[in-house]
Amino acid sequence: MQSTLTWTMAGNAPDDGEGDAGVVVDTKPRTKKPPLYKVLLLNDDYTPMEFVVHVLERFFGMTHAQAFEIMLTVHKKGVAVVGVFSHEIAETKVGQVMDFARRHQHPLQCTMEKE
Numbered sequence: 264m265q266s267t268l269t270w271t272m273a274g275n276a277p278d279d280g281e282g283d284a285g286v287v288v289d290t291k292p293r294t295k296k297p298p299l300y301k302v303l304l305l306n307d308d309y310t311p312m313e314f315v316v317h318v319l320e321r322f323f324g325m326t327h328a329q330a331f332e333i334m335l336t337v338h339k340k341g342v343a344v345v346g347v348f349s350h351e352i353a354e355t356k357v358g359q360v361m362d363f364a365r366r367h368q369h370p371l372q373c374t375m376e377k378e
């Protein structure tokens with residue numbers, strides 16, 4: 264984005280007697296939005312549908328109906344975005360899902376990618 268520059272007399276340059284003591288200051292407030300990450304759930308042939316629904320309810324706060332719908336989307340299309348988060352939250356969600364799936368000996372895969 265372009266800088267916004269403003270001519271001002273309120274700068275800290277010493278008056279050089281030339282009658283031109285202003286300085287150029289940047290007045291635009293600059294904030295950088297942190298990048299967002301999509302959390303993706305991948306299909307496989309073995310993880311039970313009810314397990315995936317439970318994962319979506321438990322870790323992504325979905326209702327049973329929402330979870331069932333997203334599970335079916337993954338089952339039919341191979342992948343779906345299950346949420347968009349900051350890097351730290353996305354990493355946590357992926358870890359929770361992968362851990363939970365491994366503990367139950369299901370091959371369910373969950374990944375993240377920058378939006």
Ligand code: TYC
Binds near residue numbers: 310315334
């Ligand atoms: N394809 C699985 C089955 O038929 C169900 C499933 C859905 C698995 C979504 C993973 O992310 C997934 N049992």
